[in-house]
Amino acid sequence: PREAPRGRSSGINAEYGIGWTEYMRLIFLEFQKAGVGRDAMSASLREMKLTPGMEGLWEFIRQNKRKLKVLIASDSNTWFIEVLLSHFQIRDLVDEIHTNPASWNDTNTLLHVERYANNTTCKRCPVNMCKSAITQLHGEDTYASLVYLGDGSNDLCPVLKLTSGDLVCPRAKYRLARLLSTKKDEMMCNIVPWSDAGTLVPLLERLLEGGRMGMGMGRSSSPEDDFMT
Numbered sequence: 001p002r003e004a005p006r007g008r009s010s011g012i013n014a015e016y017g018i019g020w021t022e023y024m025r026l027i028f029l030e031f032q033k034a035g036v037g038r039d040a041m042s043a044s045l046r047e048m049k050l051t052p053g054m055e056g057l058w059e060f061i062r063q064n065k066r067k068l069k070v071l072i073a074s075d076s077n078t079w080f081i082e083v084l085l086s087h088f089q090i091r092d093l094v095d096e097i098h099t100n101p102a103s104w105n106d107t108n109t110l111l112h113v114e115r116y117a118n119n120t121t122c123k124r125c126p127v128n129m130c131k132s133a134i135t136q137l138h139g140e141d142t143y144a145s146l147v148y149l150g151d152g153s154n155d156l157c158p159v160l161k162l163t164s165g166d167l168v169c170p171r172a173k174y175r176l177a178r179l180l181s182t183k184k185d186e187m188m189c190n191i192v193p194w195s196d197a198g199t200l201v202p203l204l205e206r207l208l209e210g211g212r213m214g215m216g217m218g219r220s221s222s223p224e225d226d227f228m229t
Contacts, residue, residue, distance in 0.1 A: 053198030
């Protein structure tokens with residue numbers, strides 16, 4: 001397949017006031033013009049690798065699935081996520097997916113993305129999604145703890161609303177971790193940054209055993225992207 005076009009070189013810039021989903025619609029139109037269709041995009045997605053340690057984390061989830069509920073909240077789209085979950089053979093481990101709906105046209109030459117929602121109330125989040133609305137939707141469920149893994153700026157809003165019994169695990173050196181380093185006074189939950197997701201497994205084991213989160217696994221004094229359990 002031909003190389004996919006780059007958004008900036010084709011005159012499309014997400015910073016010029018359009019929403020993310022609208023931006024991606026323009027990108028996918030450029031893909032269609034370049035002859036990059038469903039098969040080519042699917043092949044590219046299947047070349048992606050899991051981040052370090054994530055395979056072990058998913059295996060832990062598989063072994064303990066009856067004790068866990070797994071949600072994905074992502075500003076990607078349904079088709080991308082379904083392809084990746086199927087490729088890594090972990091679709092059965094995910095209970096719910098909250099993301100922008102996407103579908104192909106009849107000729108499989110154009111992927112069309114719609115907004116997940118119309119956010120008119122939260123000024124911190126983009127117009128198509130407030131992840132706090134997703135976490136609060138499940139706030140009435142009976143969980144011992146909510147564990148939030150994220151890396152992007154749109155993960156900040158739900159994280160700021162987590163409570164002292166919850167845990168946020170920002171990916172080190174990514175946007176969320178940098179933002180949290182300036183928000184420590186606003187945080188109620190514990191913070192555990194990670195570079196290798198496998199390091200989170202002992203933490204989750206302790207949570208499932210009913211152990212309390214002490215300072216050794218709690219707030220980081222200096223923390224350096226769609227999943228919740």
